[in-house]
Every structure is written in structure tokens, then in C-alpha cells.
Amino acid sequence: MISPELKLPSYTEQSPEVAARFARLNQRDLILDVKRISKRFASPQGAVTALQDVSFTVHRREFLCVIGASGCGKSTLVRILAGLETASEGELLVDGKAVNGPGPDRGMVFQGYTLFPWLTVKENVMFGLKMTGHRQAVAESEALQWIELVGLIESAHVYPHQLSGGMKQRVAIARALANQPRILLMDEPFGALDAQTRAQMQSYLLQIWKQVDITVIFITHDLDEAVYLSDRVLVLDRNPGRVNELLENPVPHPRSPRQFLSPEFLAAKARLEELIHPPGDSTEEDRLPMLRMTPVGDEVY
Amino acid sequence: MAAREQESWFAVGRSLSRERSRLLMLGSFVLPLCLWALIAYLPVWDSQIRLTLSSTTESDAFPTVYVPGDHMASDRFAAFQEAVRGDNAQLTPGITPAATRRTNKRILRSLAPIAVTQGWLTADKENDYAALYKLWQTIAEGAESAPISAENQRLIIRNWAALRNVSPHYDSNNFLSDPLAQLIPQGQLEVKRPAFLPAPHEVIMRGWEDFRGESELGELHVWKRYGVSLRTIALGFFFVCIVGVPIALLCGTFAFFSRLIEPFVDFFRYMPAPAFGTLLIALFGIYDAPKVGLVFLGTLPQLILMVANTTRMLDPALLDAAQTLGANRRQLITRVVIPGILPNLYNDLRILLGWAWTWLVIAELLGVKAGLTEIIDTQGRRFHFDHVYPIILLIGLTGFLTDQFLAWFRGVLFPYTEEGASASARGAARVLSKVNPLRLRRTFQPKTLPAST
Numbered sequence: 001m002i003s004p005e006l007k008l009p010s011y012t013e014q015s016p017e018v019a020a021r022f023a024r025l026n027q028r029d030l031i032l033d034v035k036r037i038s039k040r041f042a043s044p045q046g047a048v049t050a051l052q053d054v055s056f057t058v059h060r061r062e063f064l065c066v067i068g069a070s071g072c073g074k075s076t077l078v079r080i081l082a083g084l085e086t087a088s089e090g091e092l093l094v095d096g097k098a099v100n101g102p103g104p105d106r107g108m109v110f111q112g113y114t115l116f117p118w119l120t121v122k123e124n125v126m127f128g129l130k131m132t133g134h135r136q137a138v139a140e141s142e143a144l145q146w147i148e149l150v151g152l153i154e155s156a157h158v159y160p161h162q163l164s165g166g167m168k169q170r171v172a173i174a175r176a177l178a179n180q181p182r183i184l185l186m187d188e189p190f191g192a193l194d195a196q197t198r199a200q201m202q203s204y205l206l207q208i209w210k211q212v213d214i215t216v217i218f219i220t221h222d223l224d225e226a227v228y229l230s231d232r233v234l235v236l237d238r239n240p241g242r243v244n245e246l247l248e249n250p251v252p253h254p255r256s257p258r259q260f261l262s263p264e265f266l267a268a269k270a271r272l273e274e275l276i277h278p279p280g281d282s283t284e285e286d287r288l289p290m291l292r293m294t295p296v297g298d299e300v301y
Numbered sequence: 302m303a304a305r306e307q308e309s310w311f312a313v314g315r316s317l318s319r320e321r322s323r324l325l326m327l328g329s330f331v332l333p334l335c336l337w338a339l340i341a342y343l344p345v346w347d348s349q350i351r352l353t354l355s356s357t358t359e360s361d362a363f364p365t366v367y368v369p370g371d372h373m374a375s376d377r378f379a380a381f382q383e384a385v386r387g388d389n390a391q392l393t394p395g396i397t398p399a400a401t402r403r404t405n406k407r408i409l410r411s412l413a414p415i416a417v418t419q420g421w422l423t424a425d426k427e428n429d430y431a432a433l434y435k436l437w438q439t440i441a442e443g444a445e446s447a448p449i450s451a452e453n454q455r456l457i458i459r460n461w462a463a464l465r466n467v468s469p470h471y472d473s474n475n476f477l478s479d480p481l482a483q484l485i486p487q488g489q490l491e492v493k494r495p496a497f498l499p500a501p502h503e504v505i506m507r508g509w510e511d512f513r514g515e516s517e518l519g520e521l522h523v524w525k526r527y528g529v530s531l532r533t534i535a536l537g538f539f540f541v542c543i544v545g546v547p548i549a550l551l552c553g554t555f556a557f558f559s560r561l562i563e564p565f566v567d568f569f570r571y572m573p574a575p576a577f578g579t580l581l582i583a584l585f586g587i588y589d590a591p592k593v594g595l596v597f598l599g600t601l602p603q604l605i606l607m608v609a610n611t612t613r614m615l616d617p618a619l620l621d622a623a624q625t626l627g628a629n630r631r632q633l634i635t636r637v638v639i640p641g642i643l644p645n646l647y648n649d650l651r652i653l654l655g656w657a658w659t660w661l662v663i664a665e666l667l668g669v670k671a672g673l674t675e676i677i678d679t680q681g682r683r684f685h686f687d688h689v690y691p692i693i694l695l696i697g698l699t700g701f702l703t704d705q706f707l708a709w710f711r712g713v714l715f716p717y718t719e720e721g722a723s724a725s726a727r728g729a730a731r732v733l734s735k736v737n738p739l740r741l742r743r744t745f746q747p748k749t750l751p752a753s754t
Binding site for chain 2: 131160
């Protein structure tokens with residue numbers, strides 16, 4: 001929780017540069033149009049509504065973060081966007097065309113790396129290219145470019161089990177990008193990494209995003225990560241999953257870890273915190289039913 | 302106190318050091334051997350006579366035919382000898398001269414086993430009367446007689462004199478028609494352990510002789526039988542893989558086939574495969590085919606269920622990832638499912654090969670007995686377990702060594718798995734990829750050339 005005594009600007013206040021950037025962004029083509037998507041699951045306890053009437057749009061080369069408390073349907077949403085699950089209702093337009101089912105226009109990076117263990121780094125990155133019918137030589141040179149881009153050219157002939165978590169995730173990103181998708185979907189991609197690697201990966205991702213014609217939809221539950229990376233943040237409610245707010249991030253570009261303590265950053269983060277944990281929502285249930293087990297007078301504070 | 306705290310041998314959930322692991326592995330083989338030796342050599346077993354030279358007697362007390370190698374209690378052996386001596390005291394010709402000649406020929410032959418063990422006669426000459434004639438002459442003239450008792454030496458001289466009077470060389474048209482004296486049975490006093498418990502040294506010696514084709518197994522040549530058994534296993538296993546793996550892949554990949562096929566297979570699994578033995582004979586005759594059929598039938602249900610399960614265990618996230626990379630349904634199967642399960646499929650097949658071995662012995666009893674089982678069965682029925690155990694050990698050792706090799710080879714084929722990390726496997730994988738880069742690597746990494754640097 002950010003201390004309430006701290007005087008923060010409103011998260012809606014945008015500096016002229018940021019406002020101009022959003023104006024430019026909104027001029028861009030719509031790449032993704034999500035129209036009133038709902039998802040219901042049958043479960044032993046009866047039907048569960050995971051998502052209800054989720055609508056939003058994403059412009060080309062935008063970086064959208066999706067956050068929400070656990071169980072709000074973030075992962076379901078991104079799987080529907082990827083085509084791995086079908087929505088119960090609603091429509092999904094990519095470049096104005098309705099899609100259903102997975103396709104190479106929407107690449108995805110998973111939390112669990114999902115590299116093919118029987119293929120080397122290079123062969124993993126070549127996988128999508130070969131699925132989409134590229135010839136061996138073309139696929140190979142393309143793949144090597146992407147591997148170079150994520151800084152792993154030294155490890156091109158190594159099997160995934162020999163790589164660290166961060167390296168694996170870089171391969172996964174290269175593999176997704178090699179297909180030149182319109183949209184890169186990332187489902188908590190850095191969730192399994194330690195804090196240091198995660199910070200490094202965030203910086204890598206921003207660099208890549210800047211250099212590549214790619215629109216990123218990034219699922220996370222980490223508020224810092226969301227504010228650090230995103231142009232806009234989509235906040236999902238829980239039970240049922242609904243769009244609560246689409247927040248325009250006031251933190252200016254280029255981003256750097258120093259901004260974590262800037263007023264805009266803290267303002268945006270405070271707002272997200274407020275949306276996900278509304279004040280007065282969960283004070284009672286967070287208390288453990290603890291009994292005093294120490295002698296009286298032996299207080300720690 | 303030691304400078305460094307010694308790790309306990311019994312730490313819960315900890316692995317042992319390399320040296321200790323090796324020591325225990327050795328122990329796991331040595332301990333059962335020691336137990337066997339301990340029981341076999343304990344001085345609790347009676348001594349008995351093992352026949353080296355046998356005869357027949359008219360006496361009603363000995364209605365069975367004893368052959369060299371059979372055991373008798375000492376007193377019974379003495380009675381046996383006495384009975385033969387009694388027969389010799391009142392030699393009676395047979396009903397016809399031909400019958401007498403037959404008996405005489407048998408007496409000639411009775412010297413053969415002891416001569417074979419002495420190396421005076423080769424095993425294939427046991428029924429060669431010309432050679433036997435020569436043998437009798439040699440012994441009668443006193444050239445070789447060490448293991449022949451003085452009593453028998455006298456009988457041999459006496460018999461030889463009678464034989465020589467008719468013809469000095471064997472002539473089937475001119476053979477003695479007067480009765481010859483039976484040789485008196487000879488034997489050696491041996492510790493008589495229960496038939497099922499031959500001593501280790503006996504099994505080793507017998508195994509050595511059997512495997513070199515020098516024993517009384519005769520036409521049951523071990524290596525030839527071994528080849529037959531290996532072929533049965535190989536064929537059965539080959540067919541079961543050809544048929545079972547595709548079915549299992551379908552079941553593991555598509556819920557449709559899983560629901561359609563697996564319940565019946567699960568039911569079929571509980572019907573003992575040998576119960577179909579007669580059916581297999583009716584279908585395939587009595588020679589090799591029903592045996593291969595039983596190995597097939599016994600292994601197939603296990604294979605389908607096991608491999609289908611392995612296929613289902615493939616991380617579904619890999620399928621998700623492949624789909625987002627543009628793989629269609631066919632590519633999902635050929636590029637993700639199959640290569641993804643190969644290391645585990647290999648392991649399953651390794652285990653199933655062991656399973657196939659367990660069916661072998663039952664399979665080889667179907668129709669005309671064949672393979673190593675014929676030795677086990679015929680020798681086992683005669684309680685010659687000193688011949689049976691080497692064969693069983695041979696089967697066990699074959700299975701064990703194959704398994705150990707295949708486990709190691711997995712690391713060579715699949716260098717990206719945990720076993721692939723072992724240094725020897727890595728080395729072999731490198732060699733293999735150089736020796737035959739196209740074919741071997743192709744098999745497991747479709748359409749991918751080996752790393753060029």
C-alpha cells in the first residue's frame with residue numbers, strides 16, 4: 001500500500017509528451033477488437049462465468065497490460081485471444097477480420113517456457129517458420145536473426161535444458177517473434193523468474209518492443225511490472241471477470257527502473273492497487289486467528 | 302572424533318555417495334549368491350551315490366531303468382549291485398538269439414557314458430558299435446582302466462574274450478548270441494542335495510559344459526536354442542510395436558480413440574494370454590507362429606495402455622505453444638506429439654521388452670516345444686535342475702544386460718534428457734552423429750540437420 005500521506009498527482013494527469021503519445025497511438029489502426037466476450041465453464045458446482053462482456057480495443061504497436069486479482073480470468077482471456085479456447089459469446093477481430101482458433105498471427109509466450117526439449121535453441125525458433133511453410137535455409141537464417149536479437153547466438157545449438165530460466169524465456173520470445181505475428185500474447189511470462197532476472201527481462205522486452213513491429217498484450221499480477229511496461233493497463237474484476245477500467249499509463253517513455261519512484265509511476269500504481277483491492281474490501285479476513293504465544297511484555301513492536 | 306561427520310547409511314530421502322552405491326549394487330548380487338552357497342554347502346544333506354555306470358537287472362526290486370547321473374541311497378545302490386551280480390551268476394539267454402544279441406549290444410553300450418566322460422569316446426559315437434567294440438578291446442587289454450572297478454575290469458576281460466571268439470571286429474552279421482555278463486553298476490558318493498538345490502559349483506560346471514555343447518544335453522544345443530528364443534522374442538516384440546504403438550498413439554492423442562479402444566483393452570488385459578494358447582495353435586499351427594503370437598498377445602494390451610498413457614502425459618502447454626506457432630493438426634502429431642513422447646516411449650518399450658520375456662517360457666511350450674524352454678522343460682521334468690538353472694540364469698542375464706544397455710543408450714539417442722547428461726552417453730552421441738549423421742539424427746529430429754558448428 002502506498003502511504004496515504006504521500007502527495008501524489010492524479011493518475012489521469014498526463015504530461016504533454018505522454019498526452020501527445022496517446023493521441024498518436026489512438027490515430028493508429030485498430031489491430032485487435034474484442035467485442036463483448038463471455039466465457040462460461042461447466043463445473044461440478046454448476047456453471048461458472050469466468051468472463052462477462054469483456055470489450056476493448058488495441059492499437060498497432062501498443063503495449064497493453066492486463067492485471068487483476070487471481071481468478072479474475074486473465075489467463076482465460078489471453079487463451080481466448082490466442083484461440084486456444086473459444087468464447088461462449090462475443091467476437092474477436094484481428095485487423096478487422098473475425099478469428100477463431102489459433103494462428104501464427106498471434107504468437108504467445110507462456111509462463112512455463114514451453115520450449116520443445118528435443119529441439120535446440122535454433123530449431124525451436126525455426127519451429128513456427130517451418131510450420132508456416134518456410135524452406136529450411138530461409139527458416140534457418142531468419143531464426144538466427146531472432147536469436148541474435150535476444151542475445152543468445154552463443155547458445156544457438158544448445159538444448160533448452162542447459163539454459164537458465166531467463167534464457168529460456170528469451171528463446172520463447174524469439175520463437176514467437178520469428179513468425180512475425182501481429183500480436184504477441186504474454187501470459188505472466190516472467191512469473192517464474194527470480195526478481196533480478198525478471199527486471200532484466202522487462203528491460204529486454206521493452207528494447208525488443210521498441211525495435212519490432214509488434215503489439216504486446218501482457219498478462220501479469222505484478223503492479224510494478226504492469227506500470228513499468230505498459231501504455232495502457234486493463235484492469236479485470238473478479239467473479240465474474242469484467243473490465244473495470246482501462247487506465248492510460250502516465251509514465252513517460254523511455255522507461256527505466258529509476259521511474260519506479262517517480263510521482264506518475266506511484267500515482268498509476270496507487271490507482272491500480274485501489275482498483276484491485278478496493279478500500280475496506282478485505283481488512284477483516286486478512287487477520288489470522290492468532291493467539292498470543294509470547295510472555296506479556298515481550299512485544300516486538 | 303572424525304574430522305568430518307560421516308553421512309549416515311540410513312539418512313531419510315538422501316542419496317548415497319558413489320562408492321557406497323557401487324558397494325551396495327555389488328552386494329545386491331553377492332548376497333543372494335552367498336545365501337545360496339550357504340544353504341547348499343551346509344553339512345545337513347545326506348550323501349548319495351551318483352551313478353557313473355549303470356546296468357539293468359531282472360530283479361523285481363528295480364523296475365525302473367537307471368541311467369548314469371541318477372542318484373541312489375548307498376544301501377539301495379549296494380542292493381542294485383548285488384542284484385546285477387545275481388543276474389550274472391545265472392546268465393540266461395534271451396527268448397530268441399536276436400533278443401540275446403539286443404541285450405548284448407545294450408551291455409556294449411553301457412560302457413559308453415563313462416568312456417565319454419573320460420574322453421575315450423566322443424559323444425556322437427555312443428551308438429557306434431564298431432567304436433564300442435574297439436573300446437571294449439582297449440579296456441580288456443588293460444590299456445585304460447582307471448575309473449573302472451577291478452570287478453568290472455574282470456567282467457570286461459571275460460566278455461571281450463567271448464566277443465573276440467565270434468569276431469575280432471564288429472560285424473553286425475556275425476555277433477555274439479550267447480549272453481554276456483552285465484557290468485556291475487558303479488557310482489560316486491556325493492552330497493545329495495534336494496534336486497532343486499544344486500550347489501553353485503555344480504551349476505557353474507554344468508552350465509559351462511552345456512554352453513560349450515559338451516554335456517549330456519546332446520541335441521539340445523544351448524546356443525541354437527538361445528537363437529530360437531531370441532528370434533521368438535524379437536519377432537513378437539517387433540509385431541507388437543508395429544501394431545500397438547500406432548493404436549496407442551491414436552488413443553493418447555484423440556479422446557475418441559481412447560474411449561473407443563481402451564475399455565476393451567483394459568478388459569482384455571485381465572484375460573490370461575496363455576488361455577488363448579490352443580486358439581493360437583488352431584490359428585497358426587504348432588511351430589514358431591503361435592509362440593510369436595503369444596508374446597504378441599501377452600504384451601499388446603499392456604503396450605497400448607502404457608503408451609497411450611505416456612502420450613497423454615505430454616505437457617499440453619507444448620501443444621498450445623505449437624498451435625500458436627501455426628501448427629495444424631497433422632503437424633501437432635508429427636512434430637510435437639511423436640518427438641515429444643519418444644524418450645518416454647523408448648522407456649516404455651524397454652519395460653515392455655522385459656514383459657515380453659516373461660511370456661517367452663509359456664509361449665515356447667505351445668505346440669512343439671522350442672527354444673530354451675525345451676531344455677528347461679525336459680531337464681526340469683527329470684529334476685536335473687543343475688541343467689535348468691544355467692538356462693534360467695542365461696535368460697535373466699540377457700534381459701538384465703539388454704535393459705542396462707538400453708537404459709544407457711537412451712542417453713545417446715536423446716541427449717536432451719537427464720540421462721543424456723552422462724559423459725559416456727554424450728560421447729557416444731557425438732560419435733554416432735558423426736558416423737551416420739543423416740540417418741540416425743533424421744529418425745529422431747525430422748527434417749533437421751545436425752548442428753553445423
